[in-house]
Amino acid sequence: MPTPASVPAPRQARLAFTGDLLSHGPVFRQAEANGTDGLAYDYRPMFELVREAVSDADLAICHLETPLSPDNSALSGYPLFNAPGDLAVAIANVGYDGCSTASNHSLDQGVAGIEATLDLFDQAGLGHAGMARTQWEAAVPRLYQVNGITIGHLSYTYGLNGLILPDDQPWAVNINSVEGILTEARSAIEVGAEFVVLSIHWGAEYRVQPTEQQRALAKELLAGDEINLIVGTHAHVIQPVERLGGNFVIYGLGNFLSNQSPQSCRSCPPESTDGVIVQVDLVEGDSGDFEVAAISAVPTWVDRRTFTIVDVGAALTADSFPELTRQLEQSLARTTTTLRSYGVDVEVAGQP
Known part of the structure; x- marks a missing residue:
């Protein structure tokens, strides 16, 4: 019989998730202004104030909303995005391990854009889920090894803004389907996943409260044992966290980096400048x-003067942006109220 000293400690991990990376024209022009001889479009300064919160996680996952250009050429913003490929360097540099890539903009640059984006991710050492270059790649679940725990990651989107996948490449982007999602989750479990995360692009833009369709889909996806955590994107505003049975749904992470704000977009509310790093702590139970x-x-806010992503709580504590105090206080209040509005006791940095 093992002695107490010989019983291994439960495995644990901290996962971190952030919302939409939307490289609108003003964003990539700022990256160009930051550029050096080695990196023509340097996004790294934009992430500097949140680097520690991202890199401290055992597994950090971003959401890349748009295709990347393989050579920083033919760049474009809304409605058909093509962001500088140098963004992949910054994503890796800040400490992300990978990204969800299925979004309504996945096909903005056609299948060639998908291939270029995933090639750049591979070069940067980043994992990815949601898009694929081959049928084989689409069939292989994305797994991460984290503190001895095998994490499965899935990424799906509600649609492609009316664009159509080629008939011979329907697997190039994962489109929302309960059957398809659960089938991939089972495949991930079969090859060793002990905890399965679904990143899903869904909901209504700029709507803080989840739609009935979101909530119904979440309940259906969590009815079995295949999915352990749902993390949502697309609404461009933070949405609540809800517990359904023994699992959690983070309905919407908001924008992490974008040019959206009431000053740039008539339909964009103040909430579109808010973002968040959601940290999920896993622990192994007695059953394994x-x-x-x-x-x-960790609430964040985009300072559109330089497109710096601000750690709101840290900035308020240090009074490092005194000219932004009121805006940061309002952002913190919005984020806190929204995340907790479905009764989950989310610990929010900068709030009691």
């Missing part, structure tokens, strides 16, 4: 299964 022990959040 994993449960979410805690959910915490």
Whole structure:
């Protein structure tokens, strides 16, 4: 019989998720202004104030909303995005391990854009889920090894803004389907996943409260044992966290980096400048299964003067942006109220 000293400690991990990376024209022009001889479009300064919160996680996952240009050429913003390929360097540099890539803009540059984006991710050492260059790649679940835990990551989107996948490449972007999602989750479990995360592009833009369709889909996806955590994007505003049975749904992470604000877009509310780093702490139970022990959040806000992503709580504590104090206080209040509005006790940095 093993002595207490010989019983291994439960495995644990902290996962971190952030919302939409939307490289509108003003964003990539700022990256160009930051550029050096080695990196023509340098996004790294934009992430500098949140680097520690991202890199401290055991697994950090971003959401790349747009295709990337392989040579920083033919760049474009809304409605058909093509962001500088140098963005992949910054994503890796700040400490992300990979990204969800299925979005309504995945096909903006055709299948060639998908191939270029995933090639750049591979070159940067980043994992990816949601798009594929080959049928074989589409069939292989994305797995991450984290503190001895095998994490499965899936990424799906509600649609492609009316664009149509080629008849011979329907697997190039994952489109929302309960059957398809659960089938991939089962495949991930079969090849060793002990905890499965679904990143899903869904909901209504600029709507803080999840739609009935979101909530119904979440309940259906979590009815079985295949999916352990749902993380949502697309609404461009933060949405609540909800517990359904023993699992959690983070309905919307908001924008992490974008040019959206009431000053740039008539339909964009103040909430479109808010973002969040949601941290999910996993712990192994006696049976070997994993449960979410805690959910915490680091609110962020985009300073559109330089497109710096500001850690709101840290900035307010240090008074490092005194001219922005009121805007940051309002952002913190919005984020806190929204995340907790479905009764989940989310620990929010900068708030009691």
